[in-house]
Amino acid sequence: MNNSLGCTCLLCCVRSVGPSPELVRQREAKWINIIGQWNRILLRKSSTVKLQCQKGIPASLRAKCWPLLCGATGRMRQNTILYETLDSQPGMQSWVDIIERDLDRQFPFHEMFLSKDGHGQRGLFRVLKAYTQFQPEEGYCQAQGPVAAVLLMNMPAEEAFWCLVQISEQFLPGYYSPLLVILFDAAILTWVLKKTCPAAHKHLQQHGVEPLMFATDWLMCLFTRHLPFNTLLRVWDLFFCYGVRVLLQVAVVLVRRVLGRTEQRKQCQGQMETLERLRGVKEQVQDEDDAFIAEVNLTNTTKTLKTKI
The missing domain is CATH 1.10.8.270 (putative rabgap domain of human tbc1 domain family member 14 like domains)
Structure with missing residues (x-):
């Protein structure tokens, strides 16, 4: 069984525009049904909930679903x-x-x-x-x-x-405290990149670029400054369902989009050029970018993280 967030069938319906009104209504109806059965279905974050989070929570229901998913409603x-x-x-x-x-x-x-x-x-x-x-x-x-x-x-x-x-x-326990647990997750990202994007990882190593230099802000701010807004909301739908590993998967996809191709790496001749591209990563993602979300869903970091930890 694939441990990534989604399945390959997601790529079959990738579009760079938002869902149709009819599809939005269908998804709203599914979420309303799930919310009505919260204690039985959603509390366990069943496969039904995970699939709907991958497809995206309707904007009209995020105010209800995000607090339920993360446990804020209970608190x-x-x-x-x-x-x-x-x-x-x-x-x-x-x-x-x-x-x-x-x-x-x-x-x-x-x-x-x-x-x-x-x-x-x-x-x-x-x-x-x-x-x-x-x-x-x-x-x-x-x-x-x-x-x-x-x-x-x-x-x-x-x-x-x-x-x-x-x-x-x-x-994200410790991310916002003086202990800065974020340093540990940035180090984990180095290992994840080595396993999932070896060419990009090698490029970063050759030019002395550590994930701490570009990914700390990505992770601590939950990509709020680095993704178009509607795509950001889709990432948060996944984050509230799956947790911190979604952030690592998004980071992998962003690095891949900036440094994944040979010609891209050739354009980054040094540390400064590489960091400039990584810090301007927003240009690599469209708003309401279903292709980006599908790529995040298909990026499997689970096995890599288990091996490292």
Whole structure:
């Protein structure tokens, strides 16, 4: 059985445009049925759920599905007034100052975050401030800013807060703490690239380019700064279903798209040129890029990770 996220049949229906309205309605109906049977089906993340996540969660249902998939809904139900309590408190001034400086850096051209007094920046401040009070020993990490912003684009502030908690505690534990577990996963990416993209890996080694130099921001920000928005949402559909290995699979596909062909590697004659291409990786992905998602689904890192760990 293939351990990758998807199957080869996905490639048969790859398109670079969004699904038709009829297909969207069909997927909405399937997800509504799944949500209605949450305790029996979704809690186990059955094959039905995984297949639907591969196909993409309808935009109209992400506000419901993401919190369910990551466990935020359960945490919120167990702590019904906690977010309200944290939100009503002023917060530690040192964290407040840092968060306020970061607010207008998150998606500055998105209408939701244009104004400093708009509901987007106010909501973002509330969510991030609440997190520093929920985890005072960890506080605020700048990489959490764009992650929280994407959550707020898709759901109310309280749900966004609990999704951020689950991402930080359960999906990416240590990523946003002083321990920086991200360093370990960046090292793992080196091993994964060696096994899955040997030519690209060799090129990186020859020019002294370590994944820490380009992939740290990819992983910590969940690709919020590096993928077109609709493709990013599809990646997050997979991430909330499968966890951190999706991030490694996306990283592999991005490296492959930048350095996978001989002529591409020849155009990168040194470290600077290689890093420039990797940091501008967004140009390699279209918006609503089904081909990219299919490639991620077919990228098998499971066996490689088991061997390494």
